[in-house]
Amino acid sequence: QVQLVESGGGLVQAGGSLSLSCAASVNIYSVAEAGWYRQAPGKERELVARIRTGSRTNYADSVKGRVNIFRTGGKNSVDLRLDSLKPEDTAAYYCKIVPHDADATWGQGIQVTVSS
Numbered sequence: 001q002v003q004l005v006e007s008g009g010g011l012v013q014a015g016g017s018l019s020l021s022c023a024a025s026v027n028i029y030s031v032a033e034a035g036w037y038r039q040a041p042g043k044e045r046e047l048v049a050r051i052r053t054g055s056r057t058n059y060a061d062s063v064k065g066r067v068n069i070f071r072t073g074g075k076n077s078v079d080l081r082l083d084s085l086k087p088e089d090t091a092a093y094y095c096k097i098v099p100h101d102a103d104a105t106w107g108q109g110i111q112v113t114v115s116s
Contacts, residue, residue, distance in 0.1 A: 002026050002105040006095050009110035016085050016114075022095030022107055023077040033098035034071060034078035038091035038112075045094065049080060053100075062088075085114045 003025035012018050020036060028034055035050025035058075049059045049069040059067055066083045078097070082089065095107035 002097050002099065002102070004095050004097060004105060004107040006107040006110050009093060009112045011113045011115060012085055014085055014087060014114055014116045017081060017083045018085060018112055020080040020093055020095075020110060020112075021075065021077050022079070022097070023075055024097050026076075026097065026099060028071045028076045028078055029073065030100070031097055032100045033096065033104075035096050036069065036078070036080045036093055037096055038093045040088075040091040048082075048093065050096070051078065087114050087116045090114045
């Protein structure tokens, strides 16, 4: 069972930036997928950004140009930075790790609230 510890988030002003980190108990460079998703009230969970095997990345259209996702070997983490925040970025953000030989594991979620 993969263990995940998420950190970051909180209350941020519109136009500002947020940084989220997800530390994993597995080698972050050896998984099939490491990413961040979000879920706003009344909406379905959606992809924000992810890194897949071969360092392929996917981004939601709503965050392209203002998002960066990267892996940090020292912390064994997948980190997300989102700039130029908008009120519609308000959501619970979830880390997702998918090993090659196991089911996906989700983090417990971090609330991000963007004030206008």
